[in-house]
Amino acid sequence: MQPADLPSPTNRIACPLCGNSVEFYEVAEDVVITTCYTQNDDGSFTPQEDTSEILGEIKLICGRCQEDMSLFRHRLAEMLF
Ligand SMILES: [Zn+2]
Numbered sequence: 001m002q003p004a005d006l007p008s009p010t011n012r013i014a015c016p017l018c019g020n021s022v023e024f025y026e027v028a029e030d031v032v033i034t035t036c037y038t039q040n041d042d043g044s045f046t047p048q049e050d051t052s053e054i055l056g057e058i059k060l061i062c063g064r065c066q067e068d069m070s071l072f073r074h075r076l077a078e079m080l081f
Helices: 070-078
Strands: 024-028 031-039 045-054 058-062
Touching (some): 024 070, 058 070
């Protein structure tokens, strides 16, 4: 691996509380999930489409100590590949 392929340490976020820089959760509050079904002739159902709408906040949570790290969410969005 070339050194250029290694992520620079300054590009990594870390939990200010426990130092975790590996595991994070994204939690969406107040999510409405709508699933459309059609009923078939034999009485079974087939799902047609799912839509989900997020009404509340989206939070970034430390995977180790559950500290709210929402301030770093933009970084996650930028660095999501
Ligand atoms: Zn933490």
